[in-house]
Amino acid sequence: MSFLFPSSTLTFEAAMRDIARGTNPKSRVLAAQALGDVKDATEKRRAVEALILALEDDHPEVRMEAASSLGELRDSSAVPSLIKRLDDGTAPVRQHAAIALGTIGHHDAFEPLVDALQKGPPDLRFQAATSLVELDAKRAYDPIVKSLADSDPQVVSAAALALGAIGDARAIDKLVAHLDHKEANTRFDVAYALSELGDGRGRASLVRALSDVDRAWDAVTALGKLGTADDAEALGQALTAKSTPPEAIVLAAGKLLELQPEGPYRDPARRVLLAGLAARKGHVRGLAIEQLGAVAGAWGTAPLEKLARGGKGADFVEAIAAALKAIETRGAS
Helix, strand or coil: CCCCCCHHHCCHHHHHHHHHHCCCHHHHHHHHHHHCCCCCHHHHHHHHHHHHHHCCCCCHHHHHHHHHHHHHHCCHHHHHHHHHHCCCCCHHHHHHHHHHHHHHCCHHHHHHHHHHHHHCCHHHHHHHHHHHHHHHHHHHHHHHHHHHHCCCHHHHHHHHHHHHHHCCCCHHHHHHCCCCCCCHHHHHHHHHHHHHCCCCCCHHHHHHHHHCCCCHHHHHHHHHHHCCHHHHHHHHHHCCCCCCCHHHHHHHHHHHHHHCCCCCCHHHHHHHHHHHCCCCCHHHHHHHHHHHHHHCCHHHHHHHHHHHHCHHHHHHHHHHHHHHHHHHHHHHC
């Protein structure tokens, strides 16, 4: 776990001092976090050197934050030391090392990450799949396809999602073979990956997930991407289902109006978005504003202007202005 301290309270020199000589592990964690935000070229070089040394710290929280900050700084000189941390005895440290290697994107990390995907503990295999795609998506295809046979369901999920991100249609049949995986979460991730590749054979899993608080947003996204009449019907049904989370209902309304602006669910979808502007939860109001900016015509203008004048719109002035501008531009074109 990470100590959550605001790094903005530390100066660069104080962070450099604390990461090298701080007697309290918490101060070294804070210093490692702060050094990941360095912008000046000279300071960045010094920060990288200090963070590489911190990868050897006795406390795993310090090593984890050092790996994370090295990823933020994207300096390839850290790659050998981060590769070494793939064998760290603490899971979050090796996971953050893999994340950093993917972010930095240096080719020297590719084979160590493949080795981690094939032979590492499950938590590292899970992360290695994602990092390999970031590093070299085309080259990552073959080792990630092999990891679909992994014994750990979460690794299979990560491999499936990675293949969806790669976008190579060769993966479709290999993914379809896992639509009946014993784990429901893995079945969903396979279905989502297939939707990324334009294949709707996992639609049943996506539709079931519309009532899942943790999965509904992704389910709506995937069905919207597939975009067939069957997908629109499923999204339309979700608008009034009591089990659909409110955030997913708002997103579904936006997707429906994008897919079928004059379709059978036009009016219910519009009502959902306009009702969202009065939602008690601020993030739901924000989503409604965003979706109206993406799909509304003139019918969305007056409600947005009204919200801008009221107290519930005080935190969304810029978002409302952007949505109104988008509606105006769409109308003009």
